Amino acid sequence: DIQMTQSPSSLSASVGDRVTITCRASQSISSYLNWYQQKPGKAPKVLIYAASSLQSGVPSRFSGSGSGTDFTLTISSLQPEDFATYYCQQSYSIPRTFGQGTKVEIK
Amino acid sequence: QVQLVESGGGLVKPGGSLRLSCAASGFTFSDYQMSWIRQAPGKGLEWVSHISSSGSSIYYTDSMKGRFTISRDNAKNSLYLQMNSLRAEDTAVYYCARESYDSSGFYFGYWGQGTLVTVSS
Numbered sequence: 001d002i003q004m005t006q007s008p009s010s011l012s013a014s015v016g017d018r019v020t021i022t023c024r025a026s027q028s029i030s031s032y033l034n035w036y037q038q039k040p041g042k043a044p045k046v047l048i049y050a051a052s053s054l055q056s057g058v059p060s061r062f063s064g065s066g067s068g069t070d071f072t073l074t075i076s077s078l079q080p081e082d083f084a085t086y087y088c089q090q091s092y093s094i095p096r097t098f099g100q101g102t103k104v105e106i107k
Numbered sequence: 108q109v110q111l112v113e114s115g116g117g118l119v120k121p122g123g124s125l126r127l128s129c130a131a132s133g134f135t136f137s138d139y140q141m142s143w144i145r146q147a148p149g150k151g152l153e154w155v156s157h158i159s160s161s162g163s164s165i166y167y168t169d170s171m172k173g174r175f176t177i178s179r180d181n182a183k184n185s186l187y188l189q190m191n192s193l194r195a196e197d198t199a200v201y202y203c204a205r206e207s208y209d210s211s212g213f214y215f216g217y218w219g220q221g222t223l224v225t226v227s228s
Contacts, residue, residue: 001169034214036152043202043218044152050211087152091206091213094166096142096154 002026002090006099012107019075021102023088028068032092035064035073038101039084047086048073078104109133109217111203116222123193123226129186129203129219137161137181140206142215143188145199145224155201156188193226200224 003026013019023033031051036044046055048064051071061076075082083106088099115127127143143155156177157166165177176189186203200221207216 032212034212036215038152043221044215045218046214046216049207049214049216050209053209053211055216089152089215094157095168096157098152098154101151 001095002029002093002097004088004090004097004099006086006088006102008102009100010103010105012105013078014107015078015080017078017107019078019082019104021073021086021088021104023066023071023073023099025069025071025090025092029090029092031067032090033064033066033071034089034091035062036087036089037082037084038087044087075104109205111205111217111219113201113203113219113222116201116224118225118227119193120228121194121226124189124191125193125224127188127190127201127203127222127224131184131186131203131205134205136179136184140213141179141186142204142206143177143186144202144204144215144218145197146202146221147196147199150199153199157206158186190224193224195226198224198226 005024033051035048038044052064063074065072085101085103110132112130140159142157158177174192178187202221203219204215205217206213
Protein backbone atom coordinates (compact mmCIF):
# COMPACT_ATOMS: atom_id res chain seq x y z
CA ASP A 1 0.00 0.00 0.00
CA ILE A 2 1.16 3.55 -0.68
CA GLN A 3 1.71 5.57 2.49
CA MET A 4 0.97 9.28 2.45
CA THR A 5 2.72 11.54 4.96
CA GLN A 6 1.67 15.14 5.48
CA SER A 7 3.55 17.88 7.24
CA PRO A 8 3.03 19.67 9.45
CA SER A 9 0.28 17.94 11.42
CA SER A 10 -0.98 21.33 12.51
CA LEU A 11 -0.10 24.97 12.05
CA SER A 12 -1.21 28.32 13.36
CA ALA A 13 -1.53 31.18 10.93
CA SER A 14 -3.11 34.59 10.61
CA VAL A 15 -5.58 35.89 8.07
CA GLY A 16 -3.64 36.99 5.02
CA ASP A 17 -0.73 34.59 5.59
CA ARG A 18 0.64 32.35 2.87
CA VAL A 19 0.30 28.74 4.00
CA THR A 20 2.04 25.69 2.58
CA ILE A 21 1.26 22.07 3.39
CA THR A 22 3.35 19.23 2.06
CA CYS A 23 2.50 15.62 1.28
CA ARG A 24 4.96 12.85 0.53
CA ALA A 25 4.11 9.48 -1.02
CA SER A 26 6.04 6.32 -0.15
CA GLN A 27 6.52 5.64 -3.87
CA SER A 28 6.02 7.57 -7.07
CA ILE A 29 2.37 8.33 -7.81
CA SER A 30 2.97 10.53 -10.86
CA SER A 31 0.39 13.33 -10.50
CA TYR A 32 -2.37 11.20 -8.99
CA LEU A 33 -2.68 13.34 -5.88
CA ASN A 34 -5.77 15.10 -4.56
CA TRP A 35 -6.32 17.62 -1.77
CA TYR A 36 -9.44 17.91 0.40
CA GLN A 37 -10.65 20.41 2.97
CA GLN A 38 -12.77 19.31 5.90
CA LYS A 39 -14.54 21.51 8.40
CA PRO A 40 -15.84 20.18 11.74
CA GLY A 41 -18.95 18.03 11.38
CA LYS A 42 -18.87 18.21 7.59
CA ALA A 43 -17.86 15.87 4.79
CA PRO A 44 -14.56 16.57 3.04
CA LYS A 45 -14.61 18.69 -0.08
CA VAL A 46 -12.15 18.32 -2.95
CA LEU A 47 -10.02 21.39 -3.62
CA ILE A 48 -7.33 20.17 -6.00
CA TYR A 49 -7.19 17.01 -8.09
CA ALA A 50 -4.42 15.55 -10.24
CA ALA A 51 -1.88 17.50 -8.17
CA SER A 52 -2.62 20.92 -9.66
CA SER A 53 -6.12 21.07 -11.15
CA LEU A 54 -8.42 23.42 -9.27
CA GLN A 55 -11.88 21.97 -8.69
CA SER A 56 -14.70 24.09 -10.09
CA GLY A 57 -15.90 26.66 -7.61
CA VAL A 58 -12.78 26.57 -5.43
CA PRO A 59 -11.14 29.99 -4.90
CA SER A 60 -7.98 30.65 -6.87
CA ARG A 61 -6.00 31.31 -3.69
CA PHE A 62 -5.71 27.52 -3.45
CA SER A 63 -3.08 25.89 -5.63
CA GLY A 64 -1.29 22.57 -5.82
CA SER A 65 2.00 21.45 -7.23
CA GLY A 66 4.33 18.50 -7.39
CA SER A 67 4.71 15.12 -9.03
CA GLY A 68 6.35 11.81 -8.24
CA THR A 69 6.54 11.64 -4.46
CA ASP A 70 6.46 15.26 -3.25
CA PHE A 71 3.46 17.54 -3.38
CA THR A 72 2.41 20.91 -2.00
CA LEU A 73 -0.87 22.65 -1.27
CA THR A 74 -0.55 26.42 -1.03
CA ILE A 75 -3.09 28.94 0.21
CA SER A 76 -1.81 32.28 -1.06
CA SER A 77 -3.70 34.50 1.39
CA LEU A 78 -5.46 32.71 4.23
CA GLN A 79 -9.09 33.70 4.73
CA PRO A 80 -11.25 33.14 7.84
CA GLU A 81 -13.21 30.39 6.08
CA ASP A 82 -10.00 28.46 5.34
CA PHE A 83 -9.46 27.37 8.92
CA ALA A 84 -10.02 23.65 8.58
CA THR A 85 -8.23 20.32 8.25
CA TYR A 86 -6.62 19.44 4.94
CA TYR A 87 -5.94 15.95 3.62
CA CYS A 88 -3.97 14.66 0.68
CA GLN A 89 -5.01 11.42 -1.03
CA GLN A 90 -3.42 9.31 -3.73
CA SER A 91 -5.47 7.88 -6.59
CA TYR A 92 -2.56 6.08 -8.26
CA SER A 93 -3.58 2.70 -6.91
CA ILE A 94 -6.07 0.85 -4.75
CA PRO A 95 -6.22 0.93 -1.79
CA ARG A 96 -6.71 4.66 -1.97
CA THR A 97 -4.84 6.21 0.93
CA PHE A 98 -5.01 9.53 2.72
CA GLY A 99 -2.48 11.57 4.58
CA GLN A 100 -3.05 11.99 8.31
CA GLY A 101 -4.30 15.55 7.89
CA THR A 102 -3.06 19.06 8.62
CA LYS A 103 -5.14 21.22 10.91
CA VAL A 104 -4.91 24.93 10.11
CA GLU A 105 -5.75 27.01 13.17
CA ILE A 106 -6.08 30.69 13.88
CA LYS A 107 -3.01 32.34 15.38
CA GLN B 108 -27.71 18.10 -8.42
CA VAL B 109 -25.63 15.21 -7.19
CA GLN B 110 -26.79 13.84 -3.85
CA LEU B 111 -25.51 10.97 -1.75
CA VAL B 112 -27.50 10.13 1.36
CA GLU B 113 -26.24 7.51 3.79
CA SER B 114 -28.42 5.66 6.27
CA GLY B 115 -28.30 2.64 8.52
CA GLY B 116 -25.84 3.76 11.15
CA GLY B 117 -26.45 3.36 14.86
CA LEU B 118 -25.36 1.69 18.07
CA VAL B 119 -24.37 -1.96 17.85
CA LYS B 120 -22.70 -4.35 20.29
CA PRO B 121 -19.25 -5.80 19.60
CA GLY B 122 -19.60 -8.80 17.32
CA GLY B 123 -22.81 -7.46 15.86
CA SER B 124 -23.75 -6.52 12.32
CA LEU B 125 -25.02 -3.46 10.52
CA ARG B 126 -25.90 -2.66 6.92
CA LEU B 127 -25.26 0.82 5.63
CA SER B 128 -27.00 2.20 2.56
CA CYS B 129 -26.21 5.14 0.32
CA ALA B 130 -28.94 6.49 -1.94
CA ALA B 131 -27.62 8.30 -5.00
CA SER B 132 -29.43 10.84 -7.14
CA GLY B 133 -28.71 13.56 -9.67
CA PHE B 134 -26.36 11.51 -11.84
CA THR B 135 -26.19 8.22 -13.72
CA PHE B 136 -25.20 5.99 -10.82
CA SER B 137 -24.22 3.05 -13.00
CA ASP B 138 -21.48 5.14 -14.68
CA TYR B 139 -19.42 5.67 -11.53
CA GLN B 140 -17.25 3.68 -9.21
CA MET B 141 -18.00 4.27 -5.56
CA SER B 142 -16.21 3.98 -2.24
CA TRP B 143 -16.90 3.88 1.46
CA ILE B 144 -14.59 6.01 3.57
CA ARG B 145 -14.69 6.27 7.35
CA GLN B 146 -13.49 8.65 10.03
CA ALA B 147 -13.13 7.62 13.65
CA PRO B 148 -13.95 10.34 16.21
CA GLY B 149 -11.23 12.97 16.18
CA LYS B 150 -9.16 11.02 13.63
CA GLY B 151 -8.33 11.22 9.95
CA LEU B 152 -9.94 9.72 6.87
CA GLU B 153 -9.61 6.01 6.18
CA TRP B 154 -10.61 4.45 2.87
CA VAL B 155 -12.68 1.30 3.48
CA SER B 156 -13.83 -0.24 0.22
CA HIS B 157 -14.28 0.34 -3.51
CA ILE B 158 -16.69 -1.05 -6.07
CA SER B 159 -16.51 -0.55 -9.81
CA SER B 160 -19.40 0.90 -11.78
CA SER B 161 -20.70 -2.54 -12.76
CA GLY B 162 -19.90 -4.14 -9.43
CA SER B 163 -17.46 -6.57 -11.01
CA SER B 164 -14.36 -5.23 -9.24
CA ILE B 165 -14.30 -4.90 -5.47
CA TYR B 166 -11.49 -3.98 -3.09
CA TYR B 167 -11.19 -3.64 0.69
CA THR B 168 -8.61 -2.33 3.07
CA ASP B 169 -6.89 -5.28 4.74
CA SER B 170 -8.38 -4.84 8.22
CA MET B 171 -11.89 -5.13 6.82
CA LYS B 172 -11.46 -8.06 4.46
CA GLY B 173 -13.72 -10.92 5.45
CA ARG B 174 -15.85 -8.75 7.73
CA PHE B 175 -17.23 -6.07 5.39
CA THR B 176 -19.01 -6.58 2.07
CA ILE B 177 -19.62 -3.79 -0.40
CA SER B 178 -22.34 -4.09 -3.02
CA ARG B 179 -24.48 -1.95 -5.26
CA ASP B 180 -27.83 -2.07 -6.99
CA ASN B 181 -27.65 0.07 -10.10
CA ALA B 182 -31.38 -0.32 -10.72
CA LYS B 183 -32.05 1.23 -7.31
CA ASN B 184 -29.21 3.78 -7.48
CA SER B 185 -27.92 2.44 -4.19
CA LEU B 186 -24.64 1.47 -2.59
CA TYR B 187 -24.38 -0.80 0.44
CA LEU B 188 -21.88 -1.84 3.09
CA GLN B 189 -22.63 -4.96 5.10
CA MET B 190 -20.53 -4.90 8.26
CA ASN B 191 -20.17 -8.06 10.35
CA SER B 192 -18.13 -8.96 13.43
CA LEU B 193 -17.98 -5.33 14.40
CA ARG B 194 -15.31 -4.13 16.82
CA ALA B 195 -14.98 -1.04 18.96
CA GLU B 196 -12.35 0.26 16.55
CA ASP B 197 -14.95 0.28 13.75
CA THR B 198 -16.69 3.17 15.51
CA ALA B 199 -16.67 6.00 12.98
CA VAL B 200 -18.64 8.18 10.65
CA TYR B 201 -19.00 6.28 7.39
CA TYR B 202 -19.16 8.28 4.17
CA CYS B 203 -20.07 7.08 0.72
CA ALA B 204 -18.22 8.90 -2.02
CA ARG B 205 -18.42 9.04 -5.79
CA GLU B 206 -15.12 8.77 -7.56
CA SER B 207 -15.03 11.27 -10.39
CA TYR B 208 -12.65 10.90 -13.29
CA ASP B 209 -11.18 13.08 -15.94
CA SER B 210 -8.12 12.62 -18.10
CA SER B 211 -5.93 13.63 -15.17
CA GLY B 212 -7.10 10.96 -12.76
CA PHE B 213 -9.61 9.95 -10.15
CA TYR B 214 -10.80 11.93 -7.16
CA PHE B 215 -13.66 11.84 -4.67
CA GLY B 216 -15.75 14.64 -6.09
CA TYR B 217 -18.93 14.04 -4.13
CA TRP B 218 -19.48 12.81 -0.60
CA GLY B 219 -22.54 12.02 1.47
CA GLN B 220 -23.15 13.62 4.83
CA GLY B 221 -22.02 10.50 6.65
CA THR B 222 -23.68 8.05 9.03
CA LEU B 223 -22.34 7.33 12.50
CA VAL B 224 -21.65 3.77 13.56
CA THR B 225 -20.96 3.22 17.25
CA VAL B 226 -19.76 -0.17 18.43
CA SER B 227 -20.12 -0.45 22.17
CA SER B 228 -21.52 -2.78 24.79
